[in-house]
Amino acid sequence: MAEGIINDLSEVVKTLARYVENGFTIQSLEQKRESIVLSKPDASKFTPLKRLDSYSEKLVAVDCSTRTLKRAHNWGIYMLRTAHALVENREVDWGYKEKLTVLIGPSYVRRNTLRNLRLEVESEAALDLSERLDSNDYILLDGASYFGEKKGFQVSLYEKCKKKDVYLLAFSKQSPTLHDEYGRDFQAAVQLIAPRSLWVYHPVRKANLNEHLYGDISIVKLCEESPRVFRCDIMKYLTDRKIVEVLSPLTAVSEDPRCLGYPVPLWLAHEFSTTSDSKLLYYHELVETLLKEAGIYNKLSREELACSFADELHSIRYPFEREVIEYV
Numbered sequence: 001m002a003e004g005i006i007n008d009l010s011e012v013v014k015t016l017a018r019y020v021e022n023g024f025t026i027q028s029l030e031q032k033r034e035s036i037v038l039s040k041p042d043a044s045k046f047t048p049l050k051r052l053d054s055y056s057e058k059l060v061a062v063d064c065s066t067r068t069l070k071r072a073h074n075w076g077i078y079m080l081r082t083a084h085a086l087v088e089n090r091e092v093d094w095g096y097k098e099k100l101t102v103l104i105g106p107s108y109v110r111r112n113t114l115r116n117l118r119l120e121v122e123s124e125a126a127l128d129l130s131e132r133l134d135s136n137d138y139i140l141l142d143g144a145s146y147f148g149e150k151k152g153f154q155v156s157l158y159e160k161c162k163k164k165d166v167y168l169l170a171f172s173k174q175s176p177t178l179h180d181e182y183g184r185d186f187q188a189a190v191q192l193i194a195p196r197s198l199w200v201y202h203p204v205r206k207a208n209l210n211e212h213l214y215g216d217i218s219i220v221k222l223c224e225e226s227p228r229v230f231r232c233d234i235m236k237y238l239t240d241r242k243i244v245e246v247l248s249p250l251t252a253v254s255e256d257p258r259c260l261g262y263p264v265p266l267w268l269a270h271e272f273s274t275t276s277d278s279k280l281l282y283y284h285e286l287v288e289t290l291l292k293e294a295g296i297y298n299k300l301s302r303e304e305l306a307c308s309f310a311d312e313l314h315s316i317r318y319p320f321e322r323e324v325i326e327y328v
Helices: 003-022 105-131 154-166 187-193 243-255 264-272 276-291 297-307 311-313
Strands: 046-048 058-072 074-090 091-104 138-142 167-172 198-203 215-221 230-235
Touching: 003 074, 003 091, 003 276, 003 297, 046 105, 046 243, 046 264, 058 264, 058 276, 058 297, 074 105, 074 264, 074 276, 091 105, 091 311, 105 138, 105 154, 105 311, 138 264, 154 167, 154 230, 167 215, 167 243, 198 230, 198 243, 215 243, 276 297
Parallel strands: 058 138, 138 167
Antiparallel strands: 046 198, 058 074, 074 091, 167 230, 198 215, 215 230
16 A cells, blocks of 8 residues: 555545544635636637648546545545646556545535645646747646635646746636526537537637636537537736637547547546445445544444435445435
8 A cells, every 4th residue: 555545544434533523613714716708709719720631749637536434524534646647649658646534614615625635736736747849839728727825726837838938738627607698608608609610709708817717718629520620728927828729739639439529638646536336335445444543433433324315315335326416
């Protein structure tokens, strides 16, 4: 077992022991969410992209998954698995890191903390991988281009990519905050007036560093055969050059049938971040053993029972067998 996991397990037991002894203070938390963007679709903002069959640049993607090992109303034990995929000339180099953590507090507090933790570990992974990249190589992030203020990616990642002239882009699997002038889904509204070929719709909204939005929001269609389009945030330092030249190489990695229209490095990173149920069960049993040795298992197990009846009604024995959507 990795030394980091051993240290994580020790911290989990210590934190829960303090909770059993002292409880915790309930505090209100202002939930900061991405602001709603209202925009009227404008046909003049479409620019055709060039379809490429091959590419020579390195493309790095990072993603982090969260799985719940144990959960009660006031605490949760989670596994974070951060994975990366480095694609070069259609060869894939990949790796991952795992971390166990315990969070104390109500569910909405833990949900926001987990999101921040994911962004932190993804930023650290991307920073490490940037050492292997050259000018015009790519780093693809999963999510919107919010940096800093403890609610986004690390600003140091943005500055490092800017200094090395690495193309840093942020793709969102979905973007429910984008709406047309009537409040309807903006991505769907744009498709209704879009050309049939490959394109970028830019900008939906310009970058605003004062609001921690470090990239221009755009919508891209990277595969003509795919019905899907995606939000792509283009970092501010890239917007003074030809957007077509920045985005067109991604068409060569967006025709994989497993994720048609979506850059395959991001799909691979997402897949590599998946932890098997057998491994989760191993950690689950290991945590229980350590809690029993610490003499706090009985009290904590009663708290688990207090919030797990709904799972039992659906024949769910372990929290990771059916993740609550707020933790995904």
